[in-house]
Amino acid sequence: MTQTMTIRSNRLGRCVLAVVVGLGAALLASAQTNDPNAEIVARVNFTREQFTQLTDQMLKVANLLEATEPETAQVLRQAVREARRAFIAEDMDKVASQLRQGLVSAAAAGQSDVIVELQRLLELLQSGTLDMDERAERLKDWRQRLDQLDKLLAKQRKLENQSRLTAEAKELDRRLAELTEQLKSIISRQEALLGKTQQQSQDKSNDALRELGSLREAVRQLIRQQDKLSASTGQVGVDKLPLVGRAQGELAERTGALADKLKDAAAKSSPLAKGLAKLGADPERLEDARQAVAQAAEAMKAAASALDVPSAAEAAKRQEDAAADLRAAEKALADALQQAGADSPSGKLGAQQSDLADETADLAKGVGELADQTGQQADTQSLKAAAGEMRSAGDKLEGQQPAQAAKHQAEALRLLKDDAYKLAQLRQRIKDKAARPLKDQASEQGDLADRTDKTATDMAGDETTQPTPGQTDVEQAGGDMQKASDKLSDQSGGQSGSQRAADANADQRQAVEKLEKAREALAEAIAREEDMLEAQQLAAIDQMLKTILEGQKNISAATKDVRGQRGPDGYERLQQLRLTELSRGEGRLADDVGKVGEILKEEGKTAVFPAVLAEVAKQLTLLQTRLADRQADLVTQGIQEDVELALAEMIASIREELAKRRKKKGGGGGGGGSDGPLVPPVAELKMLWRLQKQIATRTAELDAGAGEMTPEQLAARCQHLAERQERLQTMTLSLDAKLRPPSAGDEEPQP
Structure with a gap:
C-alpha cells in the first residue's frame, strides 16, 4: 500500500465521517423522541440523499483516478460495492418509513444497523484495502505483538505483586498469624471432640436413631449413583445409551426395594416409628421419605425406558425428577434424625462437630484468598478435606454411631496437622518475598520499562502504516513503569521502604491496567x-x-x-x-x-x-x-x-x-x-x-x-x-x- 494511497484514503475517510456524524445526529434525535414528526423523517431522508450523492461521486473520482492512482480507485470502488452489498441506502429508506408509521422501536434497531455499516465503510476508507496475503501478514504481526503484550503483562503483574508485598508486609504477617492461631484452636477443639466421641458407647436405647441414620445413608448412596448415571446420559454416544438404560433399570429396582423398606418402617406399629415418637420426632417424616423414594423409583423406570428408545432428552428429564425426589427423601430423614437425636450426647457432639467443620471450611477460604492476594501457591485442598471428614463425623454422631465418627475425626486431625505445617511454610515464603531489596525491584522494573518502550515504538507504525491498536496505552504503560522504578530507587526523601513500595505500586497498577487495555484493543x-x-x-x-x-x-x-x-x-x-x-x-x-x-x-x-x-x-x-x-x-x-x-x-x-x-x-x-x-x-x-x-x-x-x-x-x-x-x-x-x-x-x- 503506497503512502499516497493511505493519505488519499484518510482524506476520503474524513469526507465519509461527515456523513456518519450527520446521520448519527439525525438518528439520535429520532431515537430520543416518541413523536416521529416530519422534521426527523426529513433529516433522515436528507442524510440518505447525501450518502447517495457521495457514493456517486466516489465512482466518478474512481474513474478519474483509474490511470494515475489505480490503488485509490480500487479502494473507492470496493467501498461502493460494500455499501451496496450492505443495502445502506435502502435501510435508510426503511428507517424513514418506520418513523412515518410510528414504529419507533423498529426504527431504532434499523438505525443501529445503518450506523455500524457506515462505520465499517469509514474504516475501509481510512485504512485502504488489503489483499488476503497482506491481511494475513498483518495478522501474523499483530499476533506476535499480542504475545509480547502477554509477556510484558505477566512480568508487570509479578512486579506489582512484589511491591505490594513489600508495602503491606506487616499487615500480611499479622493476618497470617491470626490464621495460624485459628488453625491451632481448631486442632485443639478437634482433639477434644475426638476424646469425647471415643468415650461414647453404643447405647441400645438409641437403636431407632441408628436405623434412621442407616436409612438416610442408603438414600445418599442412591443419590450418588443417580448423579453418575445422569452424567453418563449427557456424555456417552447414542449407541451407549441402552447400556446406561440397563444400569438405570437396576438402580430403579434397588430404589423400589428401599421404598418397600421405608414402608415397613413408616407403619405406626413399627419399632422405628414408635422410637421416633418417643424421642420427640415426627414419625410422618418416614412416610414423606417413603413417598419420595417411591416416586424416584418410578421416574428411574421411565428414564430407563427412554434410554432404551433411545431418547437422551426425555431420559434426562426423568433422571432429574428422580434425583430431586431422592434429595427430598434425604431431607425428610435428616430432619427426623435431627429432631430425635438433638438432645442425646452423641447428637450434641454431632452439632459441635458440624459447627467446627464450618469454621474449618471458612479457614480454608481465608487462606486461599490471602494466597491469591499475595500471588502465592497455597494447597487448601487438605483443609477442605478435613472439613469434609468433620461433616462425615457429625453425620455419624447424629446417627448414634460414635465408633465410625471417631475414624473420621482422626483423619480430620491428621489433615489439620499437615495443614499447620503448610501454613507455616506459606507465612515464611511471603515474609521472604516481602523482604526483597528495593534496589533489585527498581532495576527489574526499569528493564521492563525499556522493553515496553521498545514495544511501543515498534507498534507506532510509520508514514505508510497505521499504529498497531493499543499502541498509545503501551507507550503510557512504559512511562508508568519508569515512574515506579524511579520511586523504588529514590532514597532522597527519607521515606521508609514500605512507603516507597506503596508509592511505586500505584504506578505499577496503572501500568497493568494500561497493558490490559492495550491487550483488549489488540485482541479485538x-x-x-x-x-x-x-x-x-x-x-x-x-x-x-x-x-x-x-x-x-x-x-x-x-x-x-x-x-x-x-x-x-x-x-x-x-x-x-x-x-x-x-x-x-x-x-x-x-x-x-x-x-x-x-x-x-x-x-x-x-x-x-x-x-x-x-x-x-x-x-x-x-x-x-x-x-x-x-x-x-x-x-x-x-x-x-x-x-x-x-x-x-x-x-x-x-x-x-x-x-x-x-x-x-x-x-x-x-x-x-x-x-x-x-x-x-x-x-x-x-x-x-x-x-x-x-x-x-x-x-x-x-x-x-x-x-x-x-x-x-x-x-x-x-x-x-x-x-x-x-x-x-x-x-x-x-x-x-x-x-x-x-x-x-x-x-x-x-x-
Missing part, C-alpha cells in the same frame, strides 16, 4: 481482521466457484448442442474435435476445483465442503473421460447437471454465510476470530441437506424417465446415484464426528 482488532480475512477467503472461493459454474454451464450447453448434431453414423470430424475441446475444458475445471479444495484443506477445520469439492472434481474427471470417448448422451448430461447443482448449492451456502456475517456485524456483534472453521457447521449441514434433496430429486426423475433409457444407461445412472448417496453418508458421518463432544469412555456404566 485481531478478531475483526480474522473475520475480514475469512470473509475475503469466502468471497474469493465464491468468485472461483462462480467462474467454474459459468464454465460448466457453457460446456453443458455445448455438450447438448453437439449431441443434437449427432448423425446416424455418429459424430462428424468437426463434432469430434469439439467434444475433444469440451473434454479438455472439463479437465481444466477439475483442476480449478482442486485449487479451491486445497484452500479448505489447508484451513483444516471445514468438514463437508472439501469432500463435496473432491466429489465434484471426480465427476468432472469422469466427464472429461466420457467426452473424450465421445459420450455426450443423457448420462453425461445428467452428470453435468449434478455438477452445476453442487456448485450452485456451495455458492448459495457461502453467500448465506457471508450475508449472516454482515448481519451479525450490522447488529453490533463482534467477530469470533479464526477459532472456528471457515465454513461453519450450520452452513455445512444446509449443504448436506441440499445435496440429499438433489439425490432425491434425481432418483424421482430417474424413476419417471426410466422407460426412455437403455438398460445400460439406466444401470449407469443408478450406480452413479448409489455412489453419490454413499459418499454423502460418509460426509455426514464426518461432520457428525467433528460436532460430537469427546466420549466419556467405552466402559459400561455401573449403577
